[in-house]
Amino acid sequence: MGVIHQQLALEDVTPGMVLADNLLDAQGQTLLPKGAELSEQMLESLRRHNIASLRIFMGELSEEESAAQRAYLQARMARLFRNSDDEDANGLLHRYVRKFRLGEQA
Known part of the structure; x- marks a missing residue:
């Protein structure tokens, strides 16, 4: 089955949402792995690092x-x-x- 994901602006992301892809820094190092459930602390850290948007898992296709x-x-x-x-x-x-x-x- 396929998955549904959406690119969301960071201000539209809420705690509990799940990353659809690995989040990488400018050097290609993994900041957060695919499947990570986002917490308020993680979101605050991403704001401080000027992350503009995230690819979020939205569900699975039938x-x-x-x-x-x-x-x-x-x-x-x-x-x-x-x-x-x-x-x-x-x-x-x-x-x-x-x-x-x-x-x-x-």
Whole structure:
């Protein structure tokens, strides 16, 4: 099943919300891990560090919603890459995008 996440401004984030992705600093070090439940103290610390927004977990898609999203993405990628040959650079990009978006092998 897929997940629903939303990028929220820090002032719209409330204690108890859950991070959808790792929160990294400018050097790539993890400040907070994916799945961390945010507390008021964490939010205050993020405000002091001038964090503007966070990607927040909002729920999971049902199997039907997940299948519909997958079908939409497959159709969209087929349209975007309709003129690419599997052997050219666009074909390579297409395979990597499929792997990223759909979890397919590149």
